[in-house]
Amino acid sequence: MELSIDEAALAWFQEEVELESGDRVKFHPRYGGASPVQQGFSLAFSVSEAPDDPAVSVEKEGILFFIEAADVWYFDGHNLHVGYNEQLDEPEYHYRKS
Numbered sequence: 001m002e003l004s005i006d007e008a009a010l011a012w013f014q015e016e017v018e019l020e021s022g023d024r025v026k027f028h029p030r031y032g033g034a035s036p037v038q039q040g041f042s043l044a045f046s047v048s049e050a051p052d053d054p055a056v057s058v059e060k061e062g063i064l065f066f067i068e069a070a071d072v073w074y075f076d077g078h079n080l081h082v083g084y085n086e087q088l089d090e091p092e093y094h095y096r097k098s
Contacts, residue, residue: 001079001098003027003056003067008084009091010060017047021062024048027082028067029074037076037095045091 005013013019026048033042048066051057057066067080078095085092 001056001067001072001075003058003065003080003082005058005060005065005082006084008086009082010063012084012089012091013063014061019047019063023062024050024064024066026051026066026068027080028071035074035095037078038074041074043074043080043093 013025017025019025024047025045027043027045029038029041030044031041035042051064051066051068053069054066055069055072057064059065065082067075075095077098079098081094081096083092083094084090
């Protein structure tokens with residue numbers, strides 16, 4: 001599994017969530033919503049402590065983005081690319097088959 005964050009999404013996290021070097025963001029499933037990979041679930045993020053058992057992580061400008069091993073089931077064999085939707089002014093998630 002791979003995780004990538006594009007520069008526009010990184011800028012959104014820095015501005016809107018006020019993240020700075022040393023912060024950590026966990027991507028995780030939540031019950032409800034819609035997703036192209038899991039019916040009845042959607043993807044959420046939270047500012048987090050250090051990961052317990054990261055399956056994948058990427059660091060951008062000192063900010064650690066990660067997915068815990070316990071949450072890999074949600075991605076159903078897909079990689080996650082976090083982009084930015086300019087019209088909605090929010091991150092958007094792209095799932096790409098591994």
